[in-house]
Amino acid sequence: MAEPTTTGKLATEQVVNDILATIDREREREIVSRRFGLFDRKETLEQIGELLGITRERVRQLEKSVVTRLKTAAEQGELPHMADVQDSLVEALRELGHVARVNELSAVLTKENTKFDQARVAFLAQLAPKLAVVNDDDHYHHSVAVMEKHDEKALKGLVQKLIDTVKGIGEPKPIDHIAKEAGMEDPSHAAAVASTSKHLATLNDQWGLMKWPIVNPKNIRDKIYVVLKQDGKQMHFNDIAKAIKDSEFKRKDVTTQAIHNELIKDKRFVLIGRGIYALKEWGYEKGTVADVIAEVLKKANEPLHRDEIVKRVLKSRYVKETTILLNLQGKPQFKRVAKATYTLDPEQA
DSSP states (O other): OOOOEETTEEOHHHHHHHHHTTOOOHHHHHHHHHHHTSSSOOOOHHHHHHHHTSOHHHHHHHHHHHHHHHHHHHHTTOSTTHHHHHHHHHHHHHHTTSEEEHHHHHHHHSSSOOHHHHHHHHHHHHHOTTEEEEOOSSSBOSEEEETTTOOHHHHHHHHHHHHHHHHHHOSOBOHHHHHHHHTOSOHHHHHHHHTTBTTEEEETTEEEETTOTTTSOOSHHHHHHHHHHHHOSOEEHHHHHHHHHTSSOSOOOOOHHHHHHHHHHOTTEEEEETTEEEEGGGTOOOSOHHHHHHHHHHHHTSOEEHHHHHHHHTTTOOOOHHHHHHHHHHOTTEEEEETTEEEEOTTTO
8 A cells, every 4th residue: 555645745644643543542542642742742751641640650651562563563564554654764764864863854755844744754763664763862863764774773873983083083074084084985874874963063064063163153153253264264244244144054144233243252353454354263363553563573573674564464464554554653662773664662662
């Protein structure tokens, strides 16, 4: 029997209803439906126990018993639509790298990918003999894998291997680099495995630890840092704001004024010109143009021609040459010792 479909997509509601209809007792159907969130929000053991007038432990026992019976029926080919549904799940997973989060799998298989579609896909995967399910917890996203590729234990082992590899590398890298370091031949499979972990993140085709702002920016300042790091050069705050709005960030609706305010507050960013910022880690230091000239002369430890001073200042400040010359000629801490040649005035130091 072919599974019900709607415009080529899996009709999860009808499939699930037909499977629930094989459960004789209404109380058991209610428990399974509520625990998996098949038609309404997911409920806890306590909530269902209160509704049905039984203990939390009794709800847990009944849930386990019913799911076990359904899985056995699926293995024996006695569950309606299940064989074809399983084939659809396996085929979709192979396209996704043999493992995927439930929401990604549902997006491929269902028409609207609602939270109920996702709950039903997770329920059907739980019953399918050829699939392994990783439940959502502090370490993993709710995910499904093709059993012939790896069971739940093996999948978790691969995830840990990727985490250890990323930690060893110490900085974000493309998944093909990480896969190679981890001894995994297929980068697409490595990416699929990595996506199940709550300790790994990706942004702009770079993978790293979730706690690294470069791949998982949590606030405006982190997003500014990512934009500057990605661009690799100084940017005006207006351009930074536009880059954030055009980015892959989950939340990117920020005002230009908010961007400017955060740039001023964060020590990672240095103002190097009128509205132009760079990363401190690139060698820039905070201070006025006069401060930079003074630092250049101090490091040189000898008089410098104004052209050389301009050249060195422009390495750390994005300003006009005339601005540098005006500071050089107009500030008392700079002393001319020869034609167009300056040093620090010791009396002004």
